[in-house]
Amino acid sequence: MVKAYEKRDTTGYKKLLKEFSAKYNKLTPKDQKANAGYLNGAYYNLCCAYSLLNKKGMALVILKNLYRRGFMIMHTCKKTVI
Numbered sequence: 001m002v003k004a005y006e007k008r009d010t011t012g013y014k015k016l017l018k019e020f021s022a023k024y025n026k027l028t029p030k031d032q033k034a035n036a037g038y039l040n041g042a043y044y045n046l047c048c049a050y051s052l053l054n055k056k057g058m059a060l061v062i063l064k065n066l067y068r069r070g071f072m073i074m075h076t077c078k079k080t081v082i
Helices: 002-006 010-025 029-052 056-068 074-081
Strands: none
Touching: 002 010, 002 029, 010 029, 029 056
16 A cells, blocks of 8 residues: 555545455454544555545545544644645
C-alpha cells in the first residue's frame, strides 16, 4: 500500500485496501479492536492521497467516515484545512 500511496495511485491503493479490509473483517472482535488503528490509518492515507490529487470531495467523504468510526484526527485537519 505504501508504494501505491507514494505514487498517488488511488485505484491500486483502494484494491489493496479492500484486501486488507477483508482480512481485518475475519479477525475476532477483540483483535479488530486491537488493530483498528491500522485500518483507520490506511483510510486516512487514502484520504490524504485524494487531497494531494486535489480531489477534495473524495477526501472529505473518507474523512467523514473515519470520524463516524471514532477516528479522532481533528488536530491534524485543523492544521491542514485552516
